[in-house]
Amino acid sequence: MTLAPFEIPLWADLAAVGIGALQGAMFAGRLKERRLDLLGVALIGILVGLGGGLLRDILLNQLPAAMKTNWYLVVATLAALLGMALLRLFTRLNPLIIALDAVTIGLFAAIGTTKALAYGVPEVPAVFVGVVSAVGGSILRDVSLNLPIALMHVGSLYAVAAGAGTVLITVLVALGANITVAATTCVIVTTLIRLGSVRFG
Amino acid sequence: MTLAPFEIPLWADLAAVGIGALQGAMFAGRLKERRLDLLGVALIGILVGLGGGLLRDILLNQLPAAMKTNWYLVVATLAALLGMALLRLFTRLNPLIIALDAVTIGLFAAIGTTKALAYGVPEVPAVFVGVVSAVGGSILRDVSLNLPIALMHVGSLYAVAAGAGTVLITVLVALGANITVAATTCVIVTTLIRLGSVRFG
């Protein structure tokens, strides 16, 4: 299935990158025992923001979006710095980090899947690309921090949330749904599953 | 050296992916202390099955084979689930896992080297691509599980087995041997070295 020419809107991709970088810097900044310096925290934030998109575009054998314009790296860096500042201003940010994490997963899953479909990738690998986009940033974060990969361990429904969202978007597109509607549904469903999984388990 | 147009047969690539995923899921399923959930075990299996081929195609700057058709991910997923089921049914699977591991290395080494040669990559990097294809899945597995990379440590002849096989196939092809003959020889030699290294060391 090849979609009619379809561009991911730049603002949507940048929003996902920014939220990811904000959330990644907050996550890294709270790991006191890792003795990260400020630069390390900023780098982890940038990596979380850009990682999913980089892996997505490498899998699709495309020049990564972040290589095409200055915006991606600028947004990721500013968002990571903002995350570090918020961490110093507020003490109880855990619920915010979890909520932002859930929204990022949904956004990246939707963008990754639709981009893959737009390049003519079949349904199953398109779902795979969506999931990798969604969880790639957090995987690279955990590998960089020498932590066990959260995704692999008991109790995490990360990949399930992203998988459900990407399967949904693929089915909706196959049924002829409007891309924006399908993507929005994917973001909402993924975010809800992820938030539900945190709440109930 | 550029080969005449040469397609890796889909069934051969899928067989290597399936055996790799089966073996990867068995390996991960036996790591009780890692507290992997079922999803984590399945993901490791899929990663072991697809990892070598993904790294191979990224090095060759080609769209990964697993992005071109649904088969790769379907086969890897089913094989990983089969590996998890076998693990519950049988207790003494160690010899089987080692044998499957040896065959996978040989298959991926042969496929990786011939694909690189077919794309006009010179002999030395073609051998490198073959070795990366052969050991890439297990490297990604160890990094994902936060284990020391088996390849780097005392007593493992992984890379030697893959290296010998890929050098052999490259020499045979340079001497004008039939690709199928060269690849089959590579698989047999690699598997024997790997099995011998387990037996005697």
Place this chain on the structure above:
Amino acid sequence: MTLAPFEIPLWADLAAVGIGALQGAMFAGRLKERRLDLLGVALIGILVGLGGGLLRDILLNQLPAAMKTNWYLVVATLAALLGMALLRLFTRLNPLIIALDAVTIGLFAAIGTTKALAYGVPEVPAVFVGVVSAVGGSILRDVSLNLPIALMHVGSLYAVAAGAGTVLITVLVALGANITVAATTCVIVTTLIRLGSVRFG
């Protein structure tokens, strides 16, 4: 900004690869507690030598330079073996390893940034590619050895050195400076910052 056709001289890229591999093998050979075998030490050396360039070319969606000619892998392998031999001959090599490390960072930063600019990548991602080229080998080394990534931790000015050098080269090129002059300046500045950071902190 697109540069007029500009080829990185092969000797410069090979020199960076060779020094990186030499230094990487020395680093790995000194980690007694890791129980690396000789093959593992050689592999780490090769990875440090080639890693930055591989990541650079994957980010730029180009066939990696090391896939185009036999030289890269041959030079990296010989340099890694030389590093292992030097380690056995001399006991006090720490200052040499640090100096070589500093030069490698500068060379890779300059090559990575100019290659990115030559392919029409905008300034900010070109700086990013330069930094990734410079520190990529050491990141892959630390991940492979299951070590905390040096780059992320207190006291390391790795990324600052590479970042300053790549920003400098980008500004000089934007101002119309000759590429060779800009690259040489970048190498010198990066090396000095890195050496200064070791000396004073």
